[in-house]
Amino acid sequence: MAQSLTHAETALPADWRDLFALTKPRVMSLVVFTALCGLLAAPGDVHPVLGFSSILAIALGAGASGALNQWYEAGLDAKMKRTAGRPLPAGRLDPQTALQFGIGLAAFSLFLMLFASNWQATLLLLASILFYVFVYTMWLKPRTPQNIVIGGAAGAFPPLIGWVAATGSIAPLPVLLFLLIFLWTPPHFWALALFVRSDYAAAGIPMMPVVAGEKSTRRQILLYALVMAAAAIAPWPLGYTGALYGWTAILLSAIFVLLSVQVGTRTTGEGDRMQPEKRLFAFSIAYLFILFGAVVADRWWPL
């Protein structure tokens, strides 16, 4: 936890770049993109200013979640190579500032969402922030190897919020998009966890490869990839999207499953460079970007 940090607190005011880094900008890019796709895929026209403001609110909400996550996990981050350079474990920012920044940003994002769109989207945004901070970060992550599976719901909210911000109601397509991200999260994070396993073990985080071992993790990556592929393709046969999305989903999901088969069926020895795992992790990011882009393309320029 942030309070348990032993490094000296800096007396200097926080640099804005460190506050920005606290929001996890790279994660935010995926959040913004999927939220935008949810908003653009929704029926009807959204006023550009209100649409922009809603996406900004979602981005700020995601940034607030990231900041509160880093505040809570500063002690753990200090133990992992991948995260030791973050502003809190590196001592460039004091925990109190990070906490105030996170809470302030969360409150402002909710206010902006309420002002720009509707209470339904605001409620969903609030639920996603609370879920990420309390359910995922504080409860699940340090306790169970299923942390990513259930916690994946937090990252699955943005397209749903985008859609609800545009329409004021929930429909089957954004629920399927929610399901897609929910099922995509485990293979995506477990591929990462396989090649940074020692980091997680050092920090005592019960990620699947640390607790259940590599073999079981690989099998589950493949299993989730198969279910995810079915969920990705489902909107087409169910009639919620057209052929443009359908064929894109089939092609990309086939590649995803193939890469997962490579990861799921192999065994590694000492000094393995984990190339298939790194390839699956990189492709999984592109997969989600392209697939969500296809949802929007299908809505605006159907085949």
Add this chain to the structure above:
Amino acid sequence: MTDEPDKPPFDEAEYRRRQRSRANMMAWLLGALAILFFFITIAKMQIFA
């Protein structure tokens, strides 16, 4: 004497630089928000008119 680790000497120039940088950033953000809120209000007036 205490057991506390040696703190780096207080750098007032860096302190002022960071203060100025944050104040400038805050001014830009508040300005941008005022403009955004103005346009949101106009957009809502158009929708509900």
